Amino acid sequence: MNRRATIKDIAEQAGVSAKTVSRVMNDEPYVRDDIRERVKRVAAALDYHPNRNAQGLISSRTFLIGLTYERPSPSYVVDLQRGALERLAGERYRLVVLPFADAREDPAGLVALLRSAMVDGALLAPPSCDIPEVLDALDNSGIRYARITPGTMLERGSCALLDERAAGRAIAEHLVQLGHRRFGVILGHPGHAATSARLAGYRDAFAAAGIAPDDIRIERGDFTFHSGEAAAHRLLARTDRPTAILAQNDDMGAAALSVARALGLAVPDAVSIAGFDDADIARLCWPQLTTVEQPVAAIAADATDRLLKQLEGGELAAAITHPHRVIVRGSTGPAA
Amino acid sequence: MNRRATIKDIAEQAGVSAKTVSRVMNDEPYVRDDIRERVKRVAAALDYHPNRNAQGLISSRTFLIGLTYERPSPSYVVDLQRGALERLAGERYRLVVLPFADAREDPAGLVALLRSAMVDGALLAPPSCDIPEVLDALDNSGIRYARITPGTMLERGSCALLDERAAGRAIAEHLVQLGHRRFGVILGHPGHAATSARLAGYRDAFAAAGIAPDDIRIERGDFTFHSGEAAAHRLLARTDRPTAILAQNDDMGAAALSVARALGLAVPDAVSIAGFDDADIARLCWPQLTTVEQPVAAIAADATDRLLKQLEGGELAAAITHPHRVIVRGSTGPAA
DNA sequence: AGCAATGGTGACAACGCTGTCAGATTTGGC
DNA sequence: GCCAAATCTGACAGCGTTGTCACCATTGCT
Numbered sequence: 001m002n003r004r005a006t007i008k009d010i011a012e013q014a015g016v017s018a019k020t021v022s023r024v025m026n027d028e029p030y031v032r033d034d035i036r037e038r039v040k041r042v043a044a045a046l047d048y049h050p051n052r053n054a055q056g057l058i059s060s061r062t063f064l065i066g067l068t069y070e071r072p073s074p075s076y077v078v079d080l081q082r083g084a085l086e087r088l089a090g091e092r093y094r095l096v097v098l099p100f101a102d103a104r105e106d107p108a109g110l111v112a113l114l115r116s117a118m119v120d121g122a123l124l125a126p127p128s129c130d131i132p133e134v135l136d137a138l139d140n141s142g143i144r145y146a147r148i149t150p151g152t153m154l155e156r157g158s159c160a161l162l163d164e165r166a167a168g169r170a171i172a173e174h175l176v177q178l179g180h181r182r183f184g185v186i187l188g189h190p191g192h193a194a195t196s197a198r199l200a201g202y203r204d205a206f207a208a209a210g211i212a213p214d215d216i217r218i219e220r221g222d223f224t225f226h227s228g229e230a231a232a233h234r235l236l237a238r239t240d241r242p243t244a245i246l247a248q249n250d251d252m253g254a255a256a257l258s259v260a261r262a263l264g265l266a267v268p269d270a271v272s273i274a275g276f277d278d279a280d281i282a283r284l285c286w287p288q289l290t291t292v293e294q295p296v297a298a299i300a301a302d303a304t305d306r307l308l309k310q311l312e313g314g315e316l317a318a319a320i321t322h323p324h325r326v327i328v329r330g331s332t333g334p335a336a
Numbered sequence: 337m338n339r340r341a342t343i344k345d346i347a348e349q350a351g352v353s354a355k356t357v358s359r360v361m362n363d364e365p366y367v368r369d370d371i372r373e374r375v376k377r378v379a380a381a382l383d384y385h386p387n388r389n390a391q392g393l394i395s396s397r398t399f400l401i402g403l404t405y406e407r408p409s410p411s412y413v414v415d416l417q418r419g420a421l422e423r424l425a426g427e428r429y430r431l432v433v434l435p436f437a438d439a440r441e442d443p444a445g446l447v448a449l450l451r452s453a454m455v456d457g458a459l460l461a462p463p464s465c466d467i468p469e470v471l472d473a474l475d476n477s478g479i480r481y482a483r484i485t486p487g488t489m490l491e492r493g494s495c496a497l498l499d500e501r502a503a504g505r506a507i508a509e510h511l512v513q514l515g516h517r518r519f520g521v522i523l524g525h526p527g528h529a530a531t532s533a534r535l536a537g538y539r540d541a542f543a544a545a546g547i548a549p550d551d552i553r554i555e556r557g558d559f560t561f562h563s564g565e566a567a568a569h570r571l572l573a574r575t576d577r578p579t580a581i582l583a584q585n586d587d588m589g590a591a592a593l594s595v596a597r598a599l600g601l602a603v604p605d606a607v608s609i610a611g612f613d614d615a616d617i618a619r620l621c622w623p624q625l626t627t628v629e630q631p632v633a634a635i636a637a638d639a640t641d642r643l644l645k646q647l648e649g650g651e652l653a654a655a656i657t658h659p660h661r662v663i664v665r666g667s668t669g670p671a672a
Numbered sequence: 673a674g675c676a677a678t679g680g681t682g683a684c685a686a687c688g689c690t691g692t693c694a695g696a697t698t699t700g701g702c
Numbered sequence: 703g704c705c706a707a708a709t710c711t712g713a714c715a716g717c718g719t720t721g722t723c724a725c726c727a728t729t730g731c732t
Contacts, residue, residue, distance in 0.1 A: 003478075004396075004477075004478075006688060006689085007688070007689065007690095008688080008689095016711080016712085017711065017712040017713080018688090018689080018690090018712085019689095019690075019691095019711075019712055019713080019714095020710090020711065020712075022689065022690055023690095023710095023711090025689095026690085029709085029710095030708095030709060030710050030711080031710070031711085032709090032710065032711095035710090035711095047451075049451055049452055049454065050688085050689080051393070051454070051687090051688050051689070052389075052398070052454050053388075053389045053390075053392040053393040053398060053454075053687085053688075053689090054389075054393055054687075054688035054689040054690085054717090055688085055689060055690080056389040056689095056717095057387070057389040057390055057393055057687090057688080057689075057716095057717045057718065057719090058688090058689060058690055058691080058716080058717050059689095059690085059717090060340075060717075060718095062388070062389060064430070064432075073410075074409075074410035074411040074413065074414040074616065075410040077410065077413075077414055078410040078413055078414070081433055081435075082435075085433070085435065094400070094432045094453050095432060095433055096400075096430045096431060096432055097417055097421070097431055097432075097433055099417075099418075099421065115383075115385050116385050117430050118385070118387070118388050118389070141340075142339075142340075225619075225620060251620075254620055258620075258622055261622060280410065280617075281616075281617065281620055283561075284561060284587075284590055284594075284617055284620070284621065285620065285621065285622075286594060286597060286621075286622065342717095342718060342719090343718065343719065343720095344718080344719095352681080352682085353681065353682040353683080354682085354683095354718090354719080354720090355681075355682055355683080355684095355719095355720075355721095356680090356681065356682075358719065358720060359680095359681090359720095361719095362720085365679085365680095366678095366679060366680050366681080367680070367681085368679090368680065368681095371680090371681095386718085386719075387717090387718050387719070389717085389718075389719090390687085390717075390718035390719040390720085391718085391719060391720080392687095392719095393686095393687045393688065393689090393717090393718080393719075394686080394687050394718090394719060394720050394721080395687085395719095395720085396687075396688095
C-alpha cells in the first residue's frame with residue numbers, strides 16, 4: 001500500500017520544480033515540449049492523481065455536486081442520477097446524493113445540509129426547486145444551483161424545463177379522442193407544482209372538447225401506490241363512475257388498474273386508465289399503462305450542464321423546454 | 337452572498353486563538369467551560385461549517401464514501417443508498433454514487449474511478465464485491481472497502497452477509513410444502529454469486545424432498561424483466577410444464593406472471609410463481625408475488641458501519657448474517 | 673515555601689497545490 | 703549585435719485546519 005504520489009514526487013523524479021509540474025497537469029502554456037513530455041511520463045508512471053482537497057482549498061471549491069430530492073419513486077431517482085452522472089463523466093465533479101425528508105417544512109435544514117456537505121452546486125428536484133426560501137438561502141450562501149423542472153418562478157436561477165401543462169393536456173386529449181366524456185382524476189402530492197400544472201393541462205383538453213366540470217371528478221393522492229388505491233376506489237365504486245381515469249403518475253395508475261380488477265371492471269373495456277411519467281411499472285403491469293414520457297435523465301443532464309456552466313463562470317443560457325411524448329399502451333381504449 | 341465563516345473569524349470575534357476554536361469544534365479537552373460556551377455561540381451566530389478540504393488536506397482524507405454498483409434494479413439502488421445514508425447521518429462523511437458498467441470486464445477501470453473520485457472508502461455491491469482483482473487493487477491503493485453480500489472469499493475485507501443459499505432453500509421449501517414436484521427455475525445473471533448460491537439453496541430443498549433432477553428444468557436469465565419473459569416462455573410453452581416456477585428476482589418473477597397470463601394459465605391455480613428480493617414490483621403485480629425479503633437497507637447500513645469503523649482505525653468486527661424472510665402472497669398455491 | 677503534576681492557551685508549521693512575481697533564456701526585428 | 707518582446711522556469715506565499723510544542727496558571731503535595 002503506497003502513499004499517493006504528489007506533485008513534489010513528480011518534480012523530483014523529473015528534475016523540475018513543482019510549479020512546472022502543476023503547469024503541465026493543468027495544460028498551461030509556457031512549458032517546453034520535451035519537459036512537458038517527461039513530466040507526463042513520470043506522472044503516469046507514479047499513477048498520479050491530483051489531490052482535490054488541496055486544489056479545492058485554494059480555489060475554495062470542492063468539486064462536489066449535491067443532488068437533492070424528496071423520496072420520489074426509485075426509478076425517478078435513478079433516472080435523475082443517471083442523467084447527472086452522464087454529464088459529469090470526465091469532469092472533475094463528483095455527485096453526492098442528499099435526499100431530504102421535507103424541505104417545505106424545514107427549508108433551512110435543507111440548505112444547512114448542502115452547506116455542511118460543502119457542495120459547490122446543487123441540483124434541485126421538485127419540490128425543493130419551487131421553495132423560495134431554499135433559493136434565497138442558496139443565493140445568500142453562494143451555492144450555485146440548477147432547478148429540475150420547476151413549476152413556479154421560472155425566471156430564478158437556471159432551469160431545465162418541462163411543459164407539464166402541455167403534457168397533461170396531451171394525455172387528456174388522447175382519452176377525449178377515444179370518445180370519453182366522463183373522467184376521474186387522481187392528483188399527485190399537493191405540494192408539487194406538477195400536480196396543479198398537470199391538472200391545468202387536463203382542464204385545457206376538457207374545455208376544448210366542451211366537457212362540463214360536472215363530468216370531472218377529482219380525487220387527491222400523493223403519488224404513492226397506496227394513495228392511488230384509495231382514490232381509485234372512491235372513483236370506481238360509484239354507479240356513475242367515470243369511463244376514464246387520469247392518474248398523475250404511474251404508481252397511482254397501476255393502483256387504479258389493480259382496483260379496477262378487484263372490482264371486476266375490465267380495462268380498457270369498462271374503464272380506461274392513463275398514468276404519467278413512463279416509469280418501469282407502466283410496462284410491468286397488465287394491461288400495460290398508457291402514459292406520458294418525460295425525459296427525466298435528459299433533463300437531469302441538462303440541469304447538470306447548466307450548473308457546470310455557472311460554476312465555470314459562464315453565462316446563463318436560455319432555458320429550453322424538453323419534449324414530452326404520449327405512449328399509448330393497452331390500458332386505454334374507446335369509450336363504451 | 338457572504339464568504340463562509342472560518343475558524344479565524346470565530347477566533348477574532350471570541351477573542352481567543354484559532355487553535356482554541358479548533359479544540360472546541362472537535363470536542364477536545366483543555367478548554368475552560370465559559371470559553372467553550374462563548375466559542376460555540378459565536379460559531380453558531382456566524383453559521384460556521386468546517387472546511388472539509390482543509391480538514392482532509394491534513395488528515396489525507398476526503399470524508400467521501402463511494403458506493404459502487406452495476407445497474408441493478410432501481411429499488412435495490414435506492415435501498416442501498418438509503419441504508420448507507422442512514423448510517424452516515426450526522427457523520428462527516430458524504431456519499432458519492434459511482435455506478436460502473438462492467439467491473440468484471442474492466443476491474444482496473446472501477447478502481448481508477450474510485451481513485452480519481454478520491455474516496456476514503458468504498459461500498460462494493462455485487463458483483464464487484466466478488467472480483468478478486470478489484471479487492472487486490474483496492475488493498476494496494478489503500479482504499480478501504482466493505483463488501484455488500486459477497487458470495488465468495490468471505491474472509492477478505494469486512495462483509496455484510498446474507499445467506500443466499502438458505503434464503504433460496506426457504507422459498508423452494510415453501511413450494512415443496514405446497515405439494516409441488518415439478519419445478520422450473522429462472523436463473524439470474526451468471527456473473528452474480530447470488531445466482532449460484534440461490535440455485536444451490538433450491539437444490540438443497542429439492543434433495544431433502546426427494547425430487548429428482550429430471551423434474552427440475554433450469555433456464556438462464558440475467559435479472560431483467562425481458563430475460564425473464566423469454567425464460568418463462570421456454571418453461572411454460574411445453575406440455576410437461578412445471579407446476580411451480582422459482583425466479584431469482586422479482587422482475588423475472590413478474591415477467592413469468594405476465595407470460596403465464598398471456599398463455600392463459602391461471603396463477604396460482606395452474607402454475608405457482610415465486611420471486612426473490614421483495615422489490616416494489618412484487619406488490620404491484622397481480623397476483624402479488626410470493627418472494628423472499630432481504631433487508632437491503634439494513635445490510636447497506638451494516639456495511640457502511642463496518643467501513644466507518646475501519647476508517648476510524650477500529651478493528652474488523654466479525655461479520656453477521658442478516659436474516660431473510662419468506663413473504664407469501666397470492667402467486668403461490670397448492671399444486672394442482 | 674518549593675516543586676511536580678495537571679489544566680489551559682496560543683504560536684507556528686505543515687498538509688498539497690496553485691497564484692504571483694521575479695528572473696533567466698530565447699526569439700525576432702532592425 | 704543590440705534591444706524589446708515573448709517564452710520559459712522556479713521561489714515563495716497562502717488557502718483553512720490541526721498536530722506539535724512551548725509556555726503560563728493553577729492545584730495538591732511534601
